[in-house]
Amino acid sequence: MKQRLLNLLLAVVAIAAAVYGAGYWQRNYMQSVTLVQLPVPTNDIQPYTLLTASMFELREFPRALVEQGSGYVLATADLEGKISAGMLLTAQPVPARMAVSPEQFRLADPTLEVVSIPAEHVNGVGGQLRIGEWVNIYRLRVTVEASTVGEDFTGLMDGAALPTPEPTVEFVAHVPIVAVLDETSQPANQGAEPRPMKIIIVAAPPETVQLILDAVAYSTLGREKLWITLATVP
Numbered sequence: 001m002k003q004r005l006l007n008l009l010l011a012v013v014a015i016a017a018a019v020y021g022a023g024y025w026q027r028n029y030m031q032s033v034t035l036v037q038l039p040v041p042t043n044d045i046q047p048y049t050l051l052t053a054s055m056f057e058l059r060e061f062p063r064a065l066v067e068q069g070s071g072y073v074l075a076t077a078d079l080e081g082k083i084s085a086g087m088l089l090t091a092q093p094v095p096a097r098m099a100v101s102p103e104q105f106r107l108a109d110p111t112l113e114v115v116s117i118p119a120e121h122v123n124g125v126g127g128q129l130r131i132g133e134w135v136n137i138y139r140l141r142v143t144v145e146a147s148t149v150g151e152d153f154t155g156l157m158d159g160a161a162l163p164t165p166e167p168t169v170e171f172v173a174h175v176p177i178v179a180v181l182d183e184t185s186q187p188a189n190q191g192a193e194p195r196p197m198k199i200i201i202v203a204a205p206p207e208t209v210q211l212i213l214d215a216v217a218y219s220t221l222g223r224e225k226l227w228i229t230l231a232t233v234p
Contacts, residue, residue, distance in 0.1 A: 035060040038093045039076040045088035048179070051079045051099060061093060071096045108178050108203030115209050116181075117216060117226070120197045124228045127198050129180055134233050135200070137172040139215045140225040172215050174231055175202040200228070 039056040053076045066072065072093040073079055082099040108114055117137070121127040129135065143166050179201035204212065219226035 034063040036063045112203040113209040134231045136231040138227045139170040175204045
Protein backbone atom coordinates (compact mmCIF):
# COMPACT_ATOMS: atom_id res chain seq x y z
CA MET A 1 0.00 0.00 0.00
CA LYS A 2 2.79 2.40 0.93
CA GLN A 3 4.66 1.55 -2.26
CA ARG A 4 1.54 2.29 -4.31
CA LEU A 5 1.09 5.68 -2.64
CA LEU A 6 4.75 6.49 -3.21
CA ASN A 7 4.50 5.62 -6.88
CA LEU A 8 1.34 7.73 -7.20
CA LEU A 9 3.07 10.69 -5.52
CA LEU A 10 6.07 10.38 -7.82
CA ALA A 11 3.78 10.25 -10.83
CA VAL A 12 1.97 13.43 -9.72
CA VAL A 13 5.32 15.21 -9.19
CA ALA A 14 6.53 14.09 -12.61
CA ILE A 15 3.33 15.33 -14.28
CA ALA A 16 3.58 18.68 -12.47
CA ALA A 17 7.23 19.05 -13.50
CA ALA A 18 6.34 18.21 -17.10
CA VAL A 19 3.50 20.75 -17.14
CA TYR A 20 5.74 23.44 -15.64
CA GLY A 21 8.53 22.64 -18.07
CA ALA A 22 6.16 22.75 -21.02
CA GLY A 23 4.77 26.11 -19.88
CA TYR A 24 8.26 27.54 -19.36
CA TRP A 25 9.36 26.36 -22.79
CA GLN A 26 6.21 27.77 -24.40
CA ARG A 27 6.68 31.18 -22.74
CA ASN A 28 10.28 31.41 -23.89
CA TYR A 29 9.43 30.15 -27.34
CA MET A 30 6.62 32.70 -27.75
CA GLN A 31 8.96 35.46 -26.60
CA SER A 32 11.46 34.47 -29.26
CA VAL A 33 8.93 34.25 -32.10
CA THR A 34 6.69 37.19 -31.10
CA LEU A 35 7.66 40.20 -33.16
CA VAL A 36 7.91 43.85 -32.18
CA GLN A 37 8.43 46.87 -34.44
CA LEU A 38 11.57 48.97 -34.01
CA PRO A 39 12.67 52.09 -35.93
CA VAL A 40 15.61 51.54 -38.31
CA PRO A 41 17.41 53.97 -40.68
CA THR A 42 16.29 53.86 -44.31
CA ASN A 43 19.89 54.74 -45.30
CA ASP A 44 23.22 54.96 -43.51
CA ILE A 45 23.26 58.03 -41.27
CA GLN A 46 26.58 59.77 -40.73
CA PRO A 47 27.82 60.77 -37.27
CA TYR A 48 26.80 64.19 -35.92
CA THR A 49 23.55 64.24 -37.96
CA LEU A 50 20.38 65.87 -36.60
CA LEU A 51 17.79 63.10 -36.72
CA THR A 52 14.25 63.41 -38.08
CA ALA A 53 11.41 60.90 -38.24
CA SER A 54 11.62 60.77 -42.05
CA MET A 55 15.05 59.10 -41.80
CA PHE A 56 13.53 55.96 -40.23
CA GLU A 57 11.02 53.22 -40.92
CA LEU A 58 9.60 50.44 -38.75
CA ARG A 59 10.75 46.85 -39.08
CA GLU A 60 9.89 43.74 -37.10
CA PHE A 61 12.34 42.03 -34.74
CA PRO A 62 11.96 39.24 -32.14
CA ARG A 63 10.56 40.58 -28.87
CA ALA A 64 13.37 38.84 -27.01
CA LEU A 65 15.77 41.34 -28.58
CA VAL A 66 14.03 44.09 -26.59
CA GLU A 67 13.39 42.18 -23.38
CA GLN A 68 17.02 41.15 -22.94
CA GLY A 69 17.99 44.72 -22.08
CA SER A 70 19.64 45.41 -25.43
CA GLY A 71 19.09 49.16 -25.10
CA TYR A 72 17.59 49.81 -28.54
CA VAL A 73 15.36 52.80 -29.27
CA LEU A 74 11.72 51.61 -29.28
CA ALA A 75 9.88 54.42 -31.09
CA THR A 76 10.58 56.85 -33.91
CA ALA A 77 9.39 59.71 -31.71
CA ASP A 78 12.30 58.98 -29.36
CA LEU A 79 14.74 59.77 -32.21
CA GLU A 80 13.21 63.05 -33.40
CA GLY A 81 15.54 65.97 -32.68
CA LYS A 82 18.39 63.79 -31.42
CA ILE A 83 21.94 63.76 -32.84
CA SER A 84 23.71 60.61 -34.04
CA ALA A 85 26.81 59.97 -31.94
CA GLY A 86 28.15 57.49 -34.51
CA MET A 87 27.32 55.78 -37.80
CA LEU A 88 23.74 54.41 -37.85
CA LEU A 89 23.50 51.52 -40.32
CA THR A 90 20.67 50.89 -42.74
CA ALA A 91 17.93 48.52 -41.49
CA GLN A 92 19.63 48.01 -38.11
CA PRO A 93 18.03 48.86 -34.73
CA VAL A 94 19.38 52.05 -33.18
CA PRO A 95 21.21 51.69 -29.84
CA ALA A 96 19.95 54.35 -27.43
CA ARG A 97 23.52 55.47 -26.67
CA MET A 98 23.99 56.37 -30.37
CA ALA A 99 21.17 58.95 -30.37
CA VAL A 100 21.65 61.74 -27.85
CA SER A 101 20.02 65.10 -27.25
CA PRO A 102 21.81 68.23 -28.53
CA GLU A 103 22.24 69.40 -24.93
CA GLN A 104 24.25 66.27 -24.10
CA PHE A 105 26.25 66.20 -27.31
CA ARG A 106 29.34 68.24 -27.96
CA LEU A 107 32.63 67.46 -29.65
CA ALA A 108 34.74 69.14 -26.98
CA ASP A 109 34.74 70.97 -23.67
CA PRO A 110 32.13 73.78 -23.72
CA THR A 111 34.85 76.31 -22.88
CA LEU A 112 36.69 75.52 -26.12
CA GLU A 113 35.94 76.68 -29.65
CA VAL A 114 35.78 74.02 -32.38
CA VAL A 115 37.15 74.69 -35.88
CA SER A 116 37.79 72.61 -39.02
CA ILE A 117 41.09 72.64 -40.92
CA PRO A 118 41.73 71.25 -44.44
CA ALA A 119 44.74 68.93 -44.52
CA GLU A 120 46.04 67.43 -47.75
CA HIS A 121 48.07 64.25 -47.46
CA VAL A 122 51.34 65.99 -48.34
CA ASN A 123 51.12 68.51 -45.49
CA GLY A 124 48.96 66.50 -43.09
CA VAL A 125 51.12 63.51 -42.06
CA GLY A 126 50.06 61.56 -45.13
CA GLY A 127 46.45 61.61 -43.97
CA GLN A 128 47.32 59.45 -40.94
CA LEU A 129 45.40 61.55 -38.45
CA ARG A 130 42.99 60.08 -35.90
CA ILE A 131 40.53 61.31 -33.31
CA GLY A 132 42.18 61.85 -29.94
CA GLU A 133 45.63 62.62 -31.34
CA TRP A 134 47.35 65.97 -30.84
CA VAL A 135 48.83 67.98 -33.69
CA ASN A 136 51.09 70.98 -34.11
CA ILE A 137 50.09 73.55 -36.72
CA TYR A 138 52.70 75.68 -38.49
CA ARG A 139 52.80 78.51 -41.02
CA LEU A 140 55.44 78.20 -43.76
CA ARG A 141 56.26 81.29 -45.77
CA VAL A 142 59.02 82.94 -47.77
CA THR A 143 59.87 86.58 -47.02
CA VAL A 144 62.14 89.24 -48.48
CA GLU A 145 63.51 92.03 -46.31
CA ALA A 146 61.54 95.15 -47.22
CA SER A 147 64.53 97.42 -46.56
CA THR A 148 66.59 95.70 -49.25
CA VAL A 149 63.98 95.60 -51.97
CA GLY A 150 64.55 99.19 -53.12
CA GLU A 151 68.33 98.84 -53.06
CA ASP A 152 68.31 95.52 -54.91
CA PHE A 153 65.84 96.80 -57.47
CA THR A 154 68.30 99.60 -58.26
CA GLY A 155 71.06 97.03 -58.49
CA LEU A 156 68.88 94.86 -60.70
CA MET A 157 68.95 97.64 -63.30
CA ASP A 158 72.71 97.08 -63.45
CA GLY A 159 72.31 93.29 -63.81
CA ALA A 160 72.43 92.38 -60.11
CA ALA A 161 70.42 89.38 -58.84
CA LEU A 162 67.23 89.67 -56.83
CA PRO A 163 67.55 89.31 -53.04
CA THR A 164 67.37 85.72 -51.78
CA PRO A 165 63.99 84.93 -50.16
CA GLU A 166 64.17 83.85 -46.52
CA PRO A 167 62.01 80.84 -45.57
CA THR A 168 60.40 81.06 -42.14
CA VAL A 169 58.46 78.58 -40.06
CA GLU A 170 56.07 79.92 -37.43
CA PHE A 171 54.43 77.77 -34.77
CA VAL A 172 50.67 78.41 -34.54
CA ALA A 173 49.04 75.97 -32.14
CA HIS A 174 49.17 72.64 -30.30
CA VAL A 175 45.63 71.22 -30.34
CA PRO A 176 43.68 67.93 -30.01
CA ILE A 177 41.75 66.35 -32.88
CA VAL A 178 38.08 65.79 -31.96
CA ALA A 179 36.86 64.54 -35.37
CA VAL A 180 38.22 63.61 -38.81
CA LEU A 181 36.32 63.66 -42.11
CA ASP A 182 37.45 62.36 -45.50
CA GLU A 183 37.08 64.71 -48.46
CA THR A 184 38.36 65.09 -52.02
CA SER A 185 39.84 68.37 -53.24
CA GLN A 186 39.41 69.35 -56.89
CA PRO A 187 42.57 70.84 -58.47
CA ALA A 188 42.39 74.04 -60.50
CA ASN A 189 43.22 71.94 -63.56
CA GLN A 190 39.96 70.05 -63.97
CA GLY A 191 41.68 67.39 -66.07
CA ALA A 192 43.90 66.39 -63.16
CA GLU A 193 43.01 63.69 -60.68
CA PRO A 194 41.20 64.84 -57.52
CA ARG A 195 43.46 64.77 -54.46
CA PRO A 196 42.33 62.98 -51.28
CA MET A 197 42.39 65.12 -48.19
CA LYS A 198 41.26 65.19 -44.59
CA ILE A 199 39.15 67.72 -42.76
CA ILE A 200 40.41 67.67 -39.20
CA ILE A 201 38.29 69.24 -36.50
CA VAL A 202 40.18 70.59 -33.51
CA ALA A 203 39.25 72.27 -30.24
CA ALA A 204 41.09 75.23 -28.73
CA PRO A 205 40.55 78.44 -26.77
CA PRO A 206 39.09 81.30 -28.88
CA GLU A 207 42.40 83.19 -29.09
CA THR A 208 44.15 80.08 -30.45
CA VAL A 209 41.36 79.50 -32.96
CA GLN A 210 41.91 83.05 -34.23
CA LEU A 211 45.57 82.24 -34.91
CA ILE A 212 44.54 79.05 -36.72
CA LEU A 213 42.03 80.93 -38.88
CA ASP A 214 44.67 83.51 -39.79
CA ALA A 215 46.97 80.70 -40.94
CA VAL A 216 44.18 79.02 -42.92
CA ALA A 217 43.27 82.32 -44.59
CA TYR A 218 46.83 83.01 -45.75
CA SER A 219 47.26 79.44 -47.01
CA THR A 220 43.97 79.66 -48.90
CA LEU A 221 45.21 82.82 -50.65
CA GLY A 222 48.39 80.98 -51.63
CA ARG A 223 50.67 83.34 -49.73
CA GLU A 224 51.70 80.70 -47.19
CA LYS A 225 51.59 76.97 -46.55
CA LEU A 226 49.72 75.39 -43.66
CA TRP A 227 51.63 72.40 -42.26
CA ILE A 228 50.40 69.88 -39.71
CA THR A 229 52.56 67.49 -37.71
CA LEU A 230 51.66 64.71 -35.30
CA ALA A 231 52.60 65.89 -31.81
CA THR A 232 53.12 64.32 -28.41
CA VAL A 233 50.21 64.30 -25.97
CA PRO A 234 50.68 66.95 -23.26
